[in-house]
Amino acid sequence: MENTKKEYKINKEKCIGCGSCSLTCSEGTEMDTDGKAIVISSAKLEECGGVDVCPYGAIEIDNGEEIDEEEE
Numbered sequence: 001m002e003n004t005k006k007e008y009k010i011n012k013e014k015c016i017g018c019g020s021c022s023l024t025c026s027e028g029t030e031m032d033t034d035g036k037a038i039v040i041s042s043a044k045l046e047e048c049g050g051v052d053v054c055p056y057g058a059i060e061i062d063n064g065e066e067i068d069e070e071e072e
């Protein structure tokens, strides 16, 4: 099993929906119905440059860990 590949995700809080990533990397990302980007292929996005594809820092590496949003 290949388990070393990075998984990417879009941080929808940071994504402003500029569409740049889907133009730069149409095989890796596309625009979702909410006007923000989604990752459709982490492997393709990696080839396009990964997190650097988004000038706004909205593309993040997702290691598959669940993020607990605990409020104190």
Ligand code: SF4
Pocket: 010, 014, 015, 016, 017, 018, 019, 020, 021, 022, 036, 037, 053, 054, 055, 056, 057, 058, 059
């Ligand atoms: S380039 Fe970044 S801010 Fe623009 S749509 Fe893609 S993820 Fe969102």
